[in-house]
Amino acid sequence: MTGFLGFAVTFASLCFALAMLFAALRLFKGPAAQDRVLALDVMYINGMLLLLVLGIRSLSSAYFDMALLIALFGFVSTVALAKFLLRGEVIEP
């Protein structure tokens, strides 16, 4: 993994790490609870993309499963938090 693709992989990893840093700043700063939930959403998407870029770098397919799991759990957690903000409880009887 050298040359143009190696440079692009490094650049993309740095960009995703920067995006996660921005989202973490918003997570700490966020004035309301929904801002924090949105920042968490952005953070898991960027972490998933970072894992996929690592998978391109190492040319292994094990990273796909981790990225799929992160996408699944991130979606479920965001929906649960938004439901909690909306209704006061997650699973209603």
Add this chain to the structure above:
Amino acid sequence: MSEVPAWAAVPAAILLMVAGVLAAIGAFGLLRLPDFFKRMHPPAMCSTLGAGCVLIASTLVSSAVAGRPVVHAVLITLFIVITAPVTAMLLARAAVYRSERRARER
């Protein structure tokens, strides 16, 4: 570890750089914009176009290395495309409800 051929490496590299720039801009907008409903817009760019670019690049590279079409990245794309609007709509409804309730209590 085999080397990636140039016909797959160059488009994948360009797509990866585009996705990185989009993700950084989206997160910067999330950090800088003043209002929650304005802040909802920039990350959508990252989570649809950025994710699409990375997944196309990943499909290209893994197909070129394996020598046959490898399409399991399409699963993640499909999942993201289905779930991003659901998340955005639920969060927007929660924000509207909470701001209305705060205005009523005041």
